[in-house]
Amino acid sequence: MADSAWPGEQLVVAAQRGDVDSIAALVSGAHPNVQRFARSLCATPEDAEDAAQEALIILYRKIGMLRASGALASWMFRIVRNECLRRARTAMRDHPPLQDTAVASAEEEALQRLDAGRVAAAIAALPVDQRRVLIMRDVQGLSGRTVADALGLTTAAMKSRLHRARAALQLALRSAPGPLSGGNHDGNEG
Template sequence: MADSHWPGQQLISAAQQGDPEATAALVSGSHPHVRRFAHSLCATPQDAEDAAQEALIILYRKIGMLRASGALASWMFRIVRNECLRRTRLMLRHHGPVPDAVVPSFEEDVFQRLEAGRVAAAITALPLDQRQVLIMRDIQGHSGRAVADALGLSNAAMKSRLRRAREAVRAALLTSADEGPGGRRD
């Protein structure tokens, strides 16, 4: 069975400092996770493979730009998501919209982007232990038992962290929804 853990902090730090062997190991260790992201987000298996490869190339070239080594999973998820969206847009430009598909209006598209940004910001603001559990459980789709085992937690501790993470994200989203433009309350 493949390793379910993301590469460790020491490996990420070494890669950020330019160690070529650490960078190669980081890309290799991230590959299964990136593929899983891509297959869950992209429209076709071919696009998923291409998006995963593109994300790994970006990881290889720009690992030094990663601010916090604990944010690797969320950074890679954003890269894969953006690459899948880009490929979908290209397909729609060349082939037109899918018949009988509901195409969102410009306003709906902008609203969805704003919502995605708010959710990403709320998840990024979580403490590392809560962020890891939330990403593994709710974004990657691992079972509760698999998340607990991967993080060395009891099932009860994993559930507690997940509950706190979800509550914090919910509260952050409610707070940001109540704020008007520029962070002011209306």
């Protein structure tokens, strides 16, 4: 298994100061982690490779803009995530998904849209630190260690935030009126 340690803080600081050899070593040292992020976030292997390359180019060009040398992992994660999202939006715009051959009833379709909208709104209403950990862990399916590393947290702190986020989300979904609050769609409590 490849070493997943990020380049040391001393190398990051030297690269931030413009030392060309340090920048090259930083890009090279970050490459395995950036590729791992991209593979876990992008829809296709091709998009992952392109996103990783783009992220490393941004690292090379903008290392001086990184505010805290210890925040390299979370900064690179955000760059890769944004690049993967951009590629997914472009793919959806260029190639809309084919319609499912099974047709849901109009009522089922409307309820699914309401549920998805309510969940999205409830997630968006979470505090930013809880929202980030919930999306990375539960929506993107990243491992707890990866999420903790990307956010600069201990695993215990990440788990605590995730627990608070899940509890807040459940409370918001239970207390808001709509199809999800009763656990089923027929209006009967159960």
